[in-house]
Amino acid sequence: MKTKEPIEEIAVKTWFKAAPTEKFPKNAGACIKYKDQQIAVFNFTRENKWYACQNLCPHKMEMVLSRGMIGEENGEPKVACPLHKNTFSLKTGESLTGACDAITTFPVKIEAGFVWVGFTE
Amino acid sequence: MKTIVVVGNGMVGYKFCEKFVAQANKENYRLVVFGEEPRVAYDRVHLSEFFENGDAERLSLAPRSWYDENGIELHIHERVTEIQRANKKITTSLGTSYSYDTLVMATGSAPFVPPIRGVEKKGVFVYRTIEDLEETLAYAETVKGGKAAILGGGLLGLEAAKAVMDMGLEPHVVEFAPKLMPRQLDTRSSKVLQVKLESMGINVHLSKATNQILGNGCITGMEFGEDDILDVDMLVVSAGIRPRDELGKSCGLEMGTRGGIVVNDQMRTSDPHILAIGEVALYNQMIYGLVAPGYEMAQVAVDQILGVSDTRMAAEIDMSTKLKLIGVDVASFGTPFMPPEKGHSIIFENKTESLYKRINVTHDGKKLLGGILVGDAADYNMLLQLYQNEMPLPENPEDLILGSRGGGPSSFGSAMDLPDTAVVCSCEAVTKGDICCAVLDDGNESVKAVSKATKATTGCGGCKPMVVDLVTESLKSLGKTVKVQLCEHFEYSRQELFDIVKLKDIQDYDELLDLVGKGHGCEVCKPAVAAIFASIYNETANKQPAIQDTNDRYLANIQRNGTYSVVPRVAGGEITPKQLMAMGRIAQKYDLYTKITGGQRIDMFGAQLHELPLIWEELIAEGFETGQAYGKSLRTVKSCVGSTWCRYGMDESVSFAVEIEHRYKGIRSPHKFKGGVSGCIRECAEARCKDFGFIAVEGGWNVYVAGNGGANPKHAELLAEKVDKETAIKYIDRYIMYYIKTAQPLTRTAAWLEKLEGGITYLQNVVINDSLGIAAALDAEMQALVDSYKCEWKEAIETPEIRERYSHFVNSDDTDESIEFVSLREQKMPKEWA
Numbered sequence: 025m026k027t028k029e030p031i032e033e034i035a036v037k038t039w040f041k042a043a044p045t046e047k048f049p050k051n052a053g054a055c056i057k058y059k060d061q062q063i064a065v066f067n068f069t070r071e072n073k074w075y076a077c078q079n080l081c082p083h084k085m086e087m088v089l090s091r092g093m094i095g096e097e098n099g100e101p102k103v104a105c106p107l108h109k110n111t112f113s114l115k116t117g118e119s120l121t122g123a124c125d126a127i128t129t130f131p132v133k134i135e136a137g138f139v140w141v142g143f144t145e
Numbered sequence: 146m147k148t149i150v151v152v153g154n155g156m157v158g159y160k161f162c163e164k165f166v167a168q169a170n171k172e173n174y175r176l177v178v179f180g181e182e183p184r185v186a187y188d189r190v191h192l193s194e195f196f197e198n199g200d201a202e203r204l205s206l207a208p209r210s211w212y213d214e215n216g217i218e219l220h221i222h223e224r225v226t227e228i229q230r231a232n233k234k235i236t237t238s239l240g241t242s243y244s245y246d247t248l249v250m251a252t253g254s255a256p257f258v259p260p261i262r263g264v265e266k267k268g269v270f271v272y273r274t275i276e277d278l279e280e281t282l283a284y285a286e287t288v289k290g291g292k293a294a295i296l297g298g299g300l301l302g303l304e305a306a307k308a309v310m311d312m313g314l315e316p317h318v319v320e321f322a323p324k325l326m327p328r329q330l331d332t333r334s335s336k337v338l339q340v341k342l343e344s345m346g347i348n349v350h351l352s353k354a355t356n357q358i359l360g361n362g363c364i365t366g367m368e369f370g371e372d373d374i375l376d377v378d379m380l381v382v383s384a385g386i387r388p389r390d391e392l393g394k395s396c397g398l399e400m401g402t403r404g405g406i407v408v409n410d411q412m413r414t415s416d417p418h419i420l421a422i423g424e425v426a427l428y429n430q431m432i433y434g435l436v437a438p439g440y441e442m443a444q445v446a447v448d449q450i451l452g453v454s455d456t457r458m459a460a461e462i463d464m465s466t467k468l469k470l471i472g473v474d475v476a477s478f479g480t481p482f483m484p485p486e487k488g489h490s491i492i493f494e495n496k497t498e499s500l501y502k503r504i505n506v507t508h509d510g511k512k513l514l515g516g517i518l519v520g521d522a523a524d525y526n527m528l529l530q531l532y533q534n535e536m537p538l539p540e541n542p543e544d545l546i547l548g549s550r551g552g553g554p555s556s557f558g559s560a561m562d563l564p565d566t567a568v569v570c571s572c573e574a575v576t577k578g579d580i581c582c583a584v585l586d587d588g589n590e591s592v593k594a595v596s597k598a599t600k601a602t603t604g605c606g607g608c609k610p611m612v613v614d615l616v617t618e619s620l621k622s623l624g625k626t627v628k629v630q631l632c633e634h635f636e637y638s639r640q641e642l643f644d645i646v647k648l649k650d651i652q653d654y655d656e657l658l659d660l661v662g663k664g665h666g667c668e669v670c671k672p673a674v675a676a677i678f679a680s681i682y683n684e685t686a687n688k689q690p691a692i693q694d695t696n697d698r699y700l701a702n703i704q705r706n707g708t709y710s711v712v713p714r715v716a717g718g719e720i721t722p723k724q725l726m727a728m729g730r731i732a733q734k735y736d737l738y739t740k741i742t743g744g745q746r747i748d749m750f751g752a753q754l755h756e757l758p759l760i761w762e763e764l765i766a767e768g769f770e771t772g773q774a775y776g777k778s779l780r781t782v783k784s785c786v787g788s789t790w791c792r793y794g795m796d797e798s799v800s801f802a803v804e805i806e807h808r809y810k811g812i813r814s815p816h817k818f819k820g821g822v823s824g825c826i827r828e829c830a831e832a833r834c835k836d837f838g839f840i841a842v843e844g845g846w847n848v849y850v851a852g853n854g855g856a857n858p859k860h861a862e863l864l865a866e867k868v869d870k871e872t873a874i875k876y877i878d879r880y881i882m883y884y885i886k887t888a889q890p891l892t893r894t895a896a897w898l899e900k901l902e903g904g905i906t907y908l909q910n911v912v913i914n915d916s917l918g919i920a921a922a923l924d925a926e927m928q929a930l931v932d933s934y935k936c937e938w939k940e941a942i943e944t945p946e947i948r949e950r951y952s953h954f955v956n957s958d959d960t961d962e963s964i965e966f967v968s969l970r971e972q973k974m975p976k977e978w979a
């Protein structure tokens with residue numbers, strides 16, 4: 025099991041203006057495209073927070089995480105892959121079901137009604 | 146600081162590490178482990194699962210990081226090649242040397258390959274490691290549809306036979322002895338098992354000595370005697386195991402005459418600094434080819450090294466076993482065969498049902514000595530406990546296998562009657578006392594918490610039913626009702642939540658969570674609650690998309706590469722040529738892979754998210770409606786052509802199937818459910834493998850409930866006989882509604898009925914005799930669901946906000962370029978990931 029350090033906001037070089045907030049379903053995810061990357065963005069309305077992570081599920085390498093259900097386990101926000109329900113922390117990217125590599129998470133900010141996702145390059 | 150070197154990172158070697166780090170003070174010891182295989186220790190017992198899911202990591206007993214976290218120096222893919230006892234050193238295949246204070250040999254065993262002429266040919270395999278299985282699988286691909294032999298009809302051989310059958314080959318078990326599983330079964334039970342296996346498609350050849358493997362380079366057959374030849378394309382040898390004792394031999398440890406490193410009851414070899422555990426250790430002149438004794442040896446070794454010297458290996462080792470995975474129950478325990486002077490046997494055999502049960506009891510009928518179960522081993526755990534704890538038997542010991550006649554309570558009593566010392570989980574040596582204490586004294590209140598605290602059920606899992614009973618009963622004794630809790634967010638069972646939603650008229654997930662739950666929900670409670678809303682209000686999945694499983698959220702079935710499949714309803718399997726052509730045209734236009742499903746309809750695969758509304762727009766224009774193949778709801782009602790065309794038909798099965806499929810379509814339930822209608826008892830529609838089924842007979846319809854195919858096939862039970870159509874529908878209405886209201890999430894009707902106290906008789910009373918006085922309510926609720934049906938795809942394509950959900954990116958109109966297809970028999974299929 026590999027773990028990855030979540031990208032800190034200070035390390036962000038580029039803030040990418042993704043889409044207006046109303047494009048994102050409540051308490052669920054949607055996928056955005058940044059250059060060649062697919063990023064899953066989650067509007068966790070119940071927590072009043074936004075999260076972003078890679079769209080690729082490391083289990084079987086499918087581009088599906090944005091279509092997964094979100095929720096929380098002992099307070100840790102998580103996403104469940106729609107294919108086999110492996111779960112990942114939305115904060116740290118760590119695999120909560122244990123069997124997978126960690127996923128990369130990205131910082132998100134909301135400004136002027138838009139969702140911005142931060143990248144290090 | 147003392148150095149402990151462990152040779153072998155297999156199941157027992159790993160268990161040694163786990164127990165060692167749990168007990169030892171890290172400061173005082175350095176633990177170095179060598180494993181020859183290229184991966185960390187994995188669960189060999191469930192090896193066959195690897196090829197079901199292809200996921201080697203899932204089998205790992207602990208991830209690599211666990212070893213680091215516990216300060217264990219793990220060297221995998223590095224074999225120990227030499228032991229120098231004089232200066233207490235070992236050398237490895239990388240040429241490095243290490244000193245040890247104590248050496249633990251856990252090198253396990255290797256499959257025994259008899260020296261038959263030609264065994265070196267291509268296509269001959271063994272079955273022990275993940276690599277073995279990978280090689281076998283790769284070869285099986287090249288001879289798919291051919292025949293494969295398994296040399297050896299023991300426990301492992303039969304498991305291997307099932308595996309090669311699942312690989313798409315015709316399995317032939319070749320056994321030297323005149324019976325199957327010669328160590329565990331007597332001749333009669335072997336016969337029963339043989340008939341059962343053959344009916345499943347596993348061929349059995351007994352009393353066969355293989356002289357030669359035929360073939361030029363690759364195996365093409367096996368020769369038993371002159372003119373006695375079996376043509377095969379592959380062979381898996383499973384003829385027993387030989388301990389990997391080569392290191393012990395070369396460094397001069399005391400060995401058994403037929404191999405194995407001799408150990409005493411402290412697991413010490415003839416060199417007091419060297420211990421041996423697991424399948425390499427010869428204890429009481431025996432090699433034990435099972436994990437449970439290996440784990441016990443690991444515990445003894447840990448205690449001995451840490452100076453707890455009174456932990457010793459038991460003198461008698463229990464070799465009771467239950468065959469797993471293969472689809473037929475087989476178990477044997479204690480002394481399966483018994484000389485008549487020791488006691489007498491009670492044998493029950495039912496050849497038509499492939500059932501055989503034998504118990505051996507003492508002459509006075511007071512104690513159980515052993516037994517054999519074939520066909521139904523549900524009582525194995527309980528019988529094993531009676532035997533192991535020498536518990537007194539009921540007055541008529543035959544009740545143990547026949548059930549007490551006259552409909553009284555089961556003759557076993559409850560798991561709570563066991564003595565506290567009874568070992569319930571033999572893999573982890575957890576006693577009944579441990580489990581009850583975990584509940585009564587340590588305050589664990591769920592099976593999950595108890596298994597975390599005690600490790601029970603984490604091995605082979607065979608003890609789970611008993612652990613569940615013990616936890617439930619212990620909680621009851623504390624005066625706590627046992628919460629079958631949905632998840633950490635709702636302290637209610639599904640049935641309770643159903644009532645809450647209905648009573649308080651709650652319409653929205655967040656509202657329910659705020660009112661009676663806590664936290665923010667998860668992937669367990671969200672879809673379960675969604676199903677409850679659907680069952681009560683018949684609302685479609687479009688209303689609260691965020692709490693639906695992905696299939697419901699997008700009204701399509703997600704497939705391996707993240708694309709979806711589309712299944713329009715074809716009620717009763719009846720379809721016009723015009724509809725067929727329309728479907729063909731649409732499938733061709735969107736380049737979809739098409740296949741006929743098991744439920745008599747057509748599945749179109751490979752649609753990308755953004756294509757779904759386009760495809761459905763065209764299907765709906767042609768008069769199709771959604772088939773709800775994505776939902777936990779009615780799938781199909783399968784039918785035969787019945788009296789309309791068939792010369793045997795007693796009634797119109799298709800018309801009935803079409804009517805009933807339209808009646809229940811779209812209704813959401815705890816799990817998917819299926820129906821079937823056959824025109825006569827020849828049962829071509831397989832109605833008795835369905836959640837509900839009707840079979841036309843002289844004088845009406847026979848009504849069946851709670852059958853299913855799938856992973857645990859079960860035949861349906863007869864609910865009512867020779868009733869007219871209206872009555873048949875009324876009974877099934879009530880039955881389905883009652884199931885919807887009371888079942889746990891993801892429980893099929895068969896499992897639900899099994900749990901229902903009183904079983905089919907109770908259900909008959911509720912549904913037919915209205916014993917609960919709820920029949921009228923059930924009727925009304927069902928009618929309300931039937932009346933409020935909506936095609937959710939029609940709703941989706943007509944509503945712009947819903948349509949908008951079907952784009953891969955929210956910030957771009959691009960489609961997902963990572964999806965790639967390759968061609969397969971003139972159609973397309975997902976590309977494998979490199």
Ligand SMILES: Cc1cc2nc3c(=O)[nH]c(=O)nc-3n(C[C@H](O)[C@H](O)[C@H](O)COP(=O)(O)OP(=O)(O)OC[C@H]3O[C@@H](n4cnc5c(N)ncnc54)[C@H](O)[C@@H]3O)c2cc1C
Nearest residue numbers: 153155156157180181189224225252253423424434435436
């Ligand atoms: C398909 C299958 C199904 C089974 N089903 C059951 C079951 O249902 N119930 C049951 O109780 N048991 C079952 N077993 C048996 C069970 O798997 C074994 O009893 C158990 O694995 C024994 O553990 P072990 O550690 O002694 O040996 P192993 O698990 O074989 O581990 C030994 C390890 O040591 C390594 N090794 C050997 N020599 C060296 C060396 N010189 N240097 C470094 N490493 C070395 C080997 O490569 C191996 O990885 C099954 C076995 C198989 C193959």
Ligand code: SF4
Nearest residue numbers: 785791794824825829
């Ligand atoms: S079940 Fe009976 S009526 Fe239906 S097709 Fe078979 S033989 Fe004919």
Ligand code: SF4
Nearest residue numbers: 197704705743855856
């Ligand atoms: S369709 Fe069913 S049986 Fe076939 S692979 Fe998928 S889950 Fe297994």
Ligand code: FES
Nearest residue numbers: 081083084105108
């Ligand atoms: S692909 Fe994500 S859990 Fe399997």
